[in-house]
Amino acid sequence: MTAGADHHVWPASTRVGPDGVVSVGGVRLTDLAAEHGTPAYVLDEADFRARARGYRVAFTEAFAPLGVPVDVYYAGKAFLSVAVARWAHEEGLRIDTSTGGELAVALRAGIPGADIGLHGNNKSDAEIDRALAAGVGRIVIDSTAEIDRVAAAVRRRAEAGPAVARPGRDPEAAVRAPVMVRVTTGVHAGGHEYISTAHEDQKFGLSIAGGQALAALEAVLARPELELVGIHSHIGSQILDPSGFAVAARRVLELRAELAARTGHLVPEVDLGGGFGIAYLAGEVPLDPVRTAKDVAGVVEETCARLGTPVPRLSIEPGRAVVGPTTLTLYTVGTVKPVTVDVAPTAPGAPGDPGEPGDGTGAVTTRTYVSVDGGMSDNLRPALYGARYTAAVVSRAVGTQTVRARVVGKHCESGDIVVHDVDLPQDIAAGDLLAVPATGAYGRSMASNYNHVPRPPVVAVRDGGARVLVRRETEDDLLALDLG
Known part of the structure; x- marks a missing residue:
């Protein structure tokens, strides 16, 4: 076998x-x-650890010549337990959560808040409050209405008592929530319409083409309660052809440059998502992490050079490719x-x-x-x-x-x-x-x-x-x- x-x-x-x-x-x-x-x-277990480590090493080495770090997020939605969260973190991965339940598992596993992300298209106030209390490294904004809701949650916490700065962050940011804005790039990739998440007619994110994404980014910058730490993109799931990542990366980096030109704020991080495919049947070949990492690094370097912008910190989410x-x-x-x-x-x-x-x-x-x-x-x-x-x-x-x-x-x-x-x-x-x-x-x-x-x-x-x-x-x- x-x-x-x-x-x-x-x-x-x-x-x-x-x-x-x-x-x-x-x-x-x-x-x-x-x-x-x-x-x-x-x-x-050994296979899980090897795959997690393999993605971290592949992307770290591919982006090292560009002088920027890469964060690899384990997809809690694929499968999450206390032990699995610990394994992923021990191998150098951060944990991506999409509900309060997944966040609870990551916290029970002892994962530091700064190494946890929270996304989701319909976060409850309780989930937002818990993420802020845990000091998560990022909350991924998925709609314009959520901008106001996260800002309101920050104000409630500020009124309840003094905030404590997290290690490595500006003390003034203690009263702000670190957020990314999820955008849709128009790239449609993956094995089924229901698991392809970047085309426009779906529930996730804000459209670049429709101008919603840029407006949301500017709205975040206008809120003193929010710290815009990045732009988030995810083009689908069970992806076996890496070409979609190149197109999506260019569009996200162009949006980053446009925002900087309009506001003077250069977003420090870009998340290109993931959804890397695996083999389910004999003869199918999964995406190779080393080759994919090199291809993505090449596109990011070329695009930033063309736009005249520094290369951002990068994060990726291999998805099912680690545990599947x-x-x-x-x-x-x-x-x-x-x-x-x-x-x-x-x-x-x-x-x-x-x-x-x-x-x-x-x-x-x-x-x-x-x-x-x-x-x-x-x-x-x-x-x-x-x-x-x-x-x-x-x-x-x-x-x-x-x-x-x-x-x-x-x-x-x-x-x-x-x-x-x-x-x-x-x-x-x-x-x-x-x-x-x-x-x-x-x-x-x-x-x-x-x-x-x-x-x-x-x-x-x-x-x-x-x-x-x-x-x-x-x-x-x-x-x-x-x-x-």
């Missing part, structure tokens, strides 16, 4: 033993299932059911569901449905926007005879599909362990209790040992919320 066309898909420490049993982090998945049950998210490939979801197979399928008479290679069998003749065929003990409650992405995954039997040796299968969950929805289309052993049967890789990002974060199914645990593996980071929910947990 680590040398073939799918080696990018599985955690780095994945190995297949002589008996066919797969191990991750030196732990046999059969042993892990016996101790912790299934479904379970299995996270390779480090985790697999382990299931136990239950019902295996062959289903007769009428094949639509479409031309071979025509657009459509890649999971549909067919030869273009309109013939009748059989699809094997493999049901597992989880489903859309632990991985919503396939049902939400058709995300594609692969799967493999990991509890025994398998033969060369395979069957085309669809892996489905146990929930009361026909759209409860975990893997649309995959070749599995012809003799797959109840009791087999099935693993779905690349579920570290958004699997546990989007998990629900649909059908009152408790959410799975997150188990970290490393050097032959396993420990639970987030325990399995129980029925008692579910019933504790029901007041009768």
Whole structure:
């Protein structure tokens, strides 16, 4: 699983033993299932740390010749726990949060406020107040109305008592909130419309083309309660073509120069977002951090030279690229059911569901449905926007005879599909362990209790040992919320 066309898909420490049993982090998945049950998210700690460190080193080295530092933010929305936040911070990353809950986890992990960012398109007053109380390094403004709301929160704090300056900042800034303004560049990148976040018709940010972004930046500068520390951009998610970053970087840097020309204020930092893509299927190639960092540095240097402005401090957010490939979801197979399928008479290679069998003749065929003990409650992405995954039997040796299968969950929805289309052993049967890789990002974060199914645990593996980071929910947990 680590040398073939799918080696990018599985955690780095994945190995297949002589008996066919797969191990991750030196732990046999059969042993892990016996101790912790299934479904379970299995996270390779060493792989996580290596990926986090790799992004920090790649961007630091790429921008070192330009004489500016780079901050790498770990995307809390992808997956966040106390231990994971600590790992990311220990490897030199800051933590990006988008809700009060994510902020609470980062603070519980002991992350200094200055190393935390808060963004989101609809922050509550309580979230803004908590961010200010924690001394977060930046609040990302997402609308013009939020400018007034953050300024009002600062005034409330000032009236409540004297502010304390944070280390490394101007004492006069103690009574101001450090903010960035999120802008949309018109660059549309990513694997699905719902996860492409920089085109104009969507809920995030303020448009450069429409003049909203410049007006918001000027409005921030006019508020004594706010300290404008940067401009924030994010062009999408699951990006495998880095060319979009170049276009977006030029537009953000041009906006920075225009603001300086109009106001005399040169914004010190630019965040170019991230959303770097990962491999989900065999043959897919993720973005290379080293090459991407060099490409971004080249564009930033060239654009700033053309504009006659100094190179700003840079920050990036790799997104799912840090945690996504480090985790697999382990299931136990239950019902295996062959289903007769009428094949639509479409031309071979025509657009459509890649999971549909067919030869273009309109013939009748059989699809094997493999049901597992989880489903859309632990991985919503396939049902939400058709995300594609692969799967493999990991509890025994398998033969060369395979069957085309669809892996489905146990929930009361026909759209409860975990893997649309995959070749599995012809003799797959109840009791087999099935693993779905690349579920570290958004699997546990989007998990629900649909059908009152408790959410799975997150188990970290490393050097032959396993420990639970987030325990399995129980029925008692579910019933504790029901007041009768």
